[in-house]
Amino acid sequence: MQTLKKHIILLLLCVAGFSQAQSKFNIMGGKEKASVRFKLINNLIIIPVEINGVEMSFLLDSGVNKPIMFSLNPGDSLSIEQQERIQLRGLGSGEAIQAVKARSDTFKINDILKLNLELYIILDQEINMSTRLGVPIHGIIGYDVFKDFIVEINYSTEKIKFYNPESYEYRKCRKCTDLPLTFRNNKPYIDVSVAIEEDKEPDIPVKLLIDSGGSDALWLFEDIEQRITIPENKFDDFLGRGLSGSIYGMRARVKKFNIGMFSFENAKVAFPDSTAITYVKNFKERNGSIGGEILKRFRVVFDYGNKRIRLRKSRYFSDPFRYNMSGIELQHNGMRVIQEVKKRNSTLQTNYGRQTGAGDINVVFEHYNSFSLVKAYEIAEIRKNSPAELAGLREGDVIVSINGKVVDKMTLSKVTGILQGKENKRMRLKVLRGETVLKFEFRLKEVL
Incomplete structure (x- = not known):
């Protein structure tokens, strides 16, 4: 009886250990x-991720609580257990969106594996x-x-290292800054400071969400009581798209942004419209967010377990804070068909009665149409x-070329980068509007 009891206890411990292992991501092997x-x-x-054996690409976003999957295209094949329908809200002034709460059998990120990951589709x-x-x-x-x-x-x-927290040891680093994190709804926040304009001192303390899923440098929520005001030098702009629709607001620059022992001058900042941030302002202490354009200037160590973050300069640290001076926001809208007229030569050998046996060669050019996507x-x-x-x-114009360079072989980020050049740079665009090819010319203008 005593032996049987020992076996039962050991079995329960093994089951508990197995259950705990499957409740989190683990490094294989x-x-x-x-x-x-x-x-x-x-x-x-x-x-790169793999869900139930299907290869996919996900955005790594420190500002999201639960994994989110976008609805698959009709040609995609993925079997996931669906459980219930729910509504999600996020940034944007639109309504809540429909989602399905589901569970994947396996979720892999290279050698990192989790079974039964709960996600929203x-x-x-x-x-x-x-x-x-x-x-x-x-x-995401x-x-x-x-x-x-x-x-x-x-x-x-462009490499991420995932360490087992139990065996990780921090090295001494005089060039690093270690800062505490606080959490709300499983999202990390950091206390930093900002000086908005020259004549406004001292620096304003702010609590910002660390949002690796946002491409901007800084977002600030206007709050007159806390002296977070929009600078006089600003312009209206499209800021992005959230789960609940498009986000508009103001773009400007701040005099200084301080994070630990590091400081940035004239950092780019966006002030989203209040209607777009109604949902996220449920956490009243939040004053905005830090996005990828700041984060990429560091080698970042996230330590959620010990509620800390370590920052060290990366090669991007001193890059200028640029913004879109053209005013164009692009998207990849599928493929278009182009028709090319090409020449194909064929040879015709003729002999005009000479006894040499060698005939004259006439080259005949035939025109034919080639179609490509x-x-x-x-x-x-x-x-x-x-x-x-x-x-x-x-809006709706399709760009064919910029300054004489055809764009259909370029990446979207490459094309966008061309449109974010230096002030006064001349831009010559050829676009397709419906079936008509049009040409336009303008110069990039510094607003801030």
């Missing part, structure tokens, strides 16, 4: 760390990050993977009174 390469696109981290086909980034994006993951590891993100090498980069948004709008460009 019992290793202490795992590395994952990522793509850095528009300051965002895109990682958004049913609205219109909510799709792929068009704005120019690469397939199937979903954040807290679930951050909480189980110490995560080191090296933006310079190329990327279609469409103007999704255009800023009012921007150089592009004043030149006559419109």
